[in-house]
Amino acid sequence: MLDLFLNAIAAGILLGGFYAAMTVGLTISFGQLDIVNIAHPAFIVLGSFCTFVLHEHAGLDPLLAGVLLAPAFFCIGIGVYSVYYGSFERRGDESLRGLAFFFGIMFILEVLLIMTFGVDYRLVETSYIGESIKIGVIGLPFRMLVPFLAALAMAGGIYLYLSKTFTGRAILAVAQDRLALQLMGADPVRTKQIAFGIGLGTAAVAGSLLIMLGPVEPSVGRLYIGRIFAIVVLGGMGSIGGTIVAAIILGVVESMVATFYGPSWSPAVAFGFLLMTLAIRPSGLFGR
Amino acid sequence: MRIGWFYPIALLLVLGGAFATKHVDSNFVFYAGYVVLQFIVLATAWNILGGFTGYVNFGTAAFFAVGAYTTIALNKALGLPLLAIMPIAGIIAGLIGLAAGYFTLRLKGVFFSIATLALAVVLETAVANWGYVGGASGSYVIPPAEVPFFDNYIEGLFSLMLLLAVVAVGIARYIALSKIGRGFAAIRDDEVAAECMGVPTLRLKLIATTLSGALMGIAGAPYPFYVTYVEPTSAFSLTYAVNSIAMPLIGGTTTWFGPVIGAVLLGSLQQWATVTISSELNLLIVGVTLVAFVVLAPQGLVGLARKLFGRGGRTP
Numbered sequence: 001m002l003d004l005f006l007n008a009i010a011a012g013i014l015l016g017g018f019y020a021a022m023t024v025g026l027t028i029s030f031g032q033l034d035i036v037n038i039a040h041p042a043f044i045v046l047g048s049f050c051t052f053v054l055h056e057h058a059g060l061d062p063l064l065a066g067v068l069l070a071p072a073f074f075c076i077g078i079g080v081y082s083v084y085y086g087s088f089e090r091r092g093d094e095s096l097r098g099l100a101f102f103f104g105i106m107f108i109l110e111v112l113l114i115m116t117f118g119v120d121y122r123l124v125e126t127s128y129i130g131e132s133i134k135i136g137v138i139g140l141p142f143r144m145l146v147p148f149l150a151a152l153a154m155a156g157g158i159y160l161y162l163s164k165t166f167t168g169r170a171i172l173a174v175a176q177d178r179l180a181l182q183l184m185g186a187d188p189v190r191t192k193q194i195a196f197g198i199g200l201g202t203a204a205v206a207g208s209l210l211i212m213l214g215p216v217e218p219s220v221g222r223l224y225i226g227r228i229f230a231i232v233v234l235g236g237m238g239s240i241g242g243t244i245v246a247a248i249i250l251g252v253v254e255s256m257v258a259t260f261y262g263p264s265w266s267p268a269v270a271f272g273f274l275l276m277t278l279a280i281r282p283s284g285l286f287g288r
Numbered sequence: 289m290r291i292g293w294f295y296p297i298a299l300l301l302v303l304g305g306a307f308a309t310k311h312v313d314s315n316f317v318f319y320a321g322y323v324v325l326q327f328i329v330l331a332t333a334w335n336i337l338g339g340f341t342g343y344v345n346f347g348t349a350a351f352f353a354v355g356a357y358t359t360i361a362l363n364k365a366l367g368l369p370l371l372a373i374m375p376i377a378g379i380i381a382g383l384i385g386l387a388a389g390y391f392t393l394r395l396k397g398v399f400f401s402i403a404t405l406a407l408a409v410v411l412e413t414a415v416a417n418w419g420y421v422g423g424a425s426g427s428y429v430i431p432p433a434e435v436p437f438f439d440n441y442i443e444g445l446f447s448l449m450l451l452l453a454v455v456a457v458g459i460a461r462y463i464a465l466s467k468i469g470r471g472f473a474a475i476r477d478d479e480v481a482a483e484c485m486g487v488p489t490l491r492l493k494l495i496a497t498t499l500s501g502a503l504m505g506i507a508g509a510p511y512p513f514y515v516t517y518v519e520p521t522s523a524f525s526l527t528y529a530v531n532s533i534a535m536p537l538i539g540g541t542t543t544w545f546g547p548v549i550g551a552v553l554l555g556s557l558q559q560w561a562t563v564t565i566s567s568e569l570n571l572l573i574v575g576v577t578l579v580a581f582v583v584l585a586p587q588g589l590v591g592l593a594r595k596l597f598g599r600g601g602r603t604p
Contacts, residue, residue: 036398038346038405087583096541097582099344099401100533104579107530111572222526226406233399264417271410278399279391 003137008259009252014144016251020244021151021209023228023235024158025202028195030229031238032175035084035196036099039106041221041228043200046109047073047207048216049117055124062124063150066208070201077200078193080105085189106221113218121215129212147209152244154205158198159240171195175238223267230274294461298454305450309443318446322514324555325449326507330528331535331547332456333503336463337496338533339541342476343397347388347404348532350411351501353523354381355508360421360429360518369432370448374509381505382498389497393490400497412524426519429512445510456503461544472496473542504532527571531555534578540590549589 022044029037047069054065088098132141162168170186171194178188210216231250235242250273254266309318330348338344358377362368388407392400416424435444463469471492474482483489512518531554539550554574561570585592 036401038402083583087586091586093586095397096338096342096344097537097586099346099398100537101579101582103344103346103530103533104575104582107526108572108575108579110526111568111575115568115572219526222405222409225402226409229402229406264413267413268410271406274403274406275391278395278403 004259006138008255010138010140011144011259012252012255013248014140014148014251015255016248017148017151017244018144018209018213019227019231019251020155020247021147021202022206022224023231023243023247024151024155024240025199025206026228026232027235027238027240027243028158028171028202029199031232031235031243032171033192033195034175035081035089035192037102037196037199038099038225039102039109040199040203041224042106042109043073043076043203044207044210044224045113045216045218045221047204048211049113049122049207049218050204051208051211052122052124052216055126061126062208062212063146063205066205069204069208073204074197074201077197080200081193081196084196085192110218110221117218119217119219121217122211123215124211126212143212143214147213150205150209154202155240155244158202161198162240167191167194171198226267226274227270230270230277233274234277294458298458302447302451302454306437306447309438309447315440315442318442320556320559322442322446322449323559324552325446325453326511327531327535327551327555328453328548329449329456329507330504330532331539331551332453332460332544333500333507334532335536335541335544335547336460336503337500339536339543339546340463340469340472340476341493341496343393343493343496344401344533345404345497345500346401346529346533347408348504349524349526349528350404350408351381351385351504352508352511352528353408353411353415353520354384355505356511356518356523357415357421358505359509359512360427363429363512364420364427370510370513374506377509378502378506381508382502384505385497385499385501386494388501389494393493393497408524408526408529412520415524416520422519424520426517428517431513431516441513445514448510449507452506456507457544457548459499459503460547464544468492468495476542527574530571530574530578531558534574534581536588537578538581538588540588542587543590546588546590553589 022041026037026040029035029040047066050069051062051065054060054068055062058065060068084098084101087093088101128146129143132139133145134140162172166186170181170184170191173181173184173186174188174191174195181188181191210220227250231243231246232238234249235244235246250270253273254269257269258266312318330352333351334345334348355374355377358380359370359373362373362376363370384407388403389400392403415421421427431441435441438444438447463472471482471487471489474485474487475489475492479489508523511523515522535550535554536547537550538554539548540546554577558570558574561573581588587594
């Protein structure tokens, strides 16, 4: 019983790390820039399928494929934000049409993936994915440990970028005060383009982690929308550290429910988590 | 308030539809017409909340499926006829809309949208785990062999949906022209200012979510009889959400007739495309049309027409 409990916690922490990788891009775009990119999980799934293709046809390691895809996704992000800015943000029309825009993108991505790959599950296999290490009674499978470590490295990198570089600080500033940012000599639109691009870049890496963790089919992204938005909110809307803590909390809760009540209830956990976050603590754990 | 011409035309439409069932032999017309009418109800219901107050509901499929599964459960448990189930389906879906609104509408509007999106996923999980209504593998519904007044049950369903569409559009029109509608528009344009002027914003928003959810649930109730076999993936299909958003945005969200125009155009196009082209491509068309319209024609066809004919076109 204790073994089961400890293993559930360990698996939950690893799962939470992976959730952090999925969420960190949204922490930037939704938490800091106030862009409700509900297509983020769809881009993650796109990243998974691109990883699948690169792995299958070019023999690339999935994680390496994800890192190589990130710049391409960065460019897509700049393009998407430019359209979003020109069509909605500049007109002050984000709420209704901006949401519909991202919903449309999400739907188009899903349909395109179904048209290209069908509705079958795809997976990648590498030498290390099946392995696991044992610490005492706790087993840590590599297919969860690698995404966990990659997620922490990515979140750490983004944290350093945001706090140490000029552009990074400009990103943190743009959400708070556009005008002051302009006076400091940074272009707010350009800054937001870069920030949104980084957000989508993380989706490519998260996609490679997603397909490493388990098989992926085109509409799987929907299962994660409630989860990752709940994490952003609980993490305090825009804090990278808060995102990691919130993601690990959700991961542990979900893993406990899956172990003791059955895995088919985990989407319900995420939704309950989201509702409770919104109802009880909408300002997040470390609310400003 | 002008009410003169609407109700006679509405009555004529319903009578005309019922008349058509006696004189048109091709059942395809009624099968296809049912879907278009169903989308008129869904698009109108979505627009009561989304277009009038500006709060985006991504969970049309959830409310629709609640209606459909109410029918399956009550038909199986008590053997109730469809006409008795429809009001119950409306009440259940309305209460879900009220709860979703109550939990999230006091916060920023996007949280309501995200919650509705997550709601669809959770309800689908719950239904897939609920063995009584067929679980993930779905269940069959046997339509009644005889329907009073009509030759077969599809003509009856068609007439029922026609009546429902007319009622839904009538409700939307009534709201748009009434004091409630002005309250909704005030919320859409500037919620803080509306609150300051004494508009009871939370109450109005809850009225909108409840009414909108209830209409979607009622629209879903006849669905099991229409398809005769229901499983969670098709009942919770994202196509309901995307269509019910795309149709009002294509037609024009600020009027009661915009969603009708969008639903008739996009609904008929899809009925035609499903027959002639593949169904995936047909979904792609809907998605691309939605994105193209929100980017290029933000006021929809109604806005374009107003711009062309210069009748009080809104300047962005």
